[in-house]
Amino acid sequence: KAGVTQTPRYLIKTRGQQVTLSCSPISGHRSVSWYQQTPGQGLQFLFEYFSETQRNKGNFPGRFSGRQFSNSRSEMNVSTLELGDSALYLCASSLTGGPGEQFFGPGTRLTVL
Amino acid sequence: DAKTTQPPSMDCAEGRAANLPCNHSTISGNEYVYWYRQIHSQGPQYIIHGLKNNETNEMASLIITEDRKSSTLILPHATLRDTAVYYCIVRVVDFGNEKLTFGTGTRLTIIP
Numbered sequence: 097k098a099g100v101t102q103t104p105r106y107l108i109k110t111r112g113q114q115v116t117l118s119c120s121p122i123s124g125h126r127s128v129s130w131y132q133q134t135p136g137q138g139l140q141f142l143f144e145y146f147s148e149t150q151r152n153k154g155n156f157p158g159r160f161s162g163r164q165f166s167n168s169r170s171e172m173n174v175s176t177l178e179l180g181d182s183a184l185y186l187c188a189s190s191l192t193g194g195p196g197e198q199f200f201g202p203g204t205r206l207t208v209l
Numbered sequence: 210d211a212k213t214t215q216p217p218s219m220d221c222a223e224g225r226a227a228n229l230p231c232n233h234s235t236i237s238g239n240e241y242v243y244w245y246r247q248i249h250s251q252g253p254q255y256i257i258h259g260l261k262n263n264e265t266n267e268m269a270s271l272i273i274t275e276d277r278k279s280s281t282l283i284l285p286h287a288t289l290r291d292t293a294v295y296y297c298i299v300r301v302v303d304f305g306n307e308k309l310t311f312g313t314g315t316r317l318t319i320i321p
Contacts (some may be wrong), residue, residue, distance in 0.1 A: 200252030
């Protein structure tokens, strides 16, 4: 079956702009989590959505937001971009509700100039 | 979630078994041990998980000590494609908790 897909794969923005990233989970998966990976902070949890509701949230400012649609596809938005937002943004999907694995997408590489 | 400690880097000869240790001395009874790996700039890949019994799948074996305070991931016959950063993660498995807390991991280099 198809894996987790993320679009776009690469993105260049300038400070102050906003950006929207998209994630399509594996068919049947209802949970989508987002992570930010930077060389300095490593992999950090942003938030998780399940059935169109945000269920968990990491320690990121309100500029980072997300949503999930009825087909489980998810988007995350970053407003008023800062240089420090340059990172690899990863999403992961899972069936949820048990000790199963999470499947990660290839990520979106965001560069803020 | 309990904190984990891993060595920052390890080398292993191609064809030999790679043994990656992880310390999780504050683990709780309802926390599972997960292993993921990340090959350069790709998304992390699930390897294996366990609660208290040893586990084996087609990729690796997971050995958890009886007191559950540490574990070892074993790649039985390492290949060059196993060069990656390996993350040991402890997670409470609960409906509503999908959060994975990644540490700094172990950078494993397979030497030809």
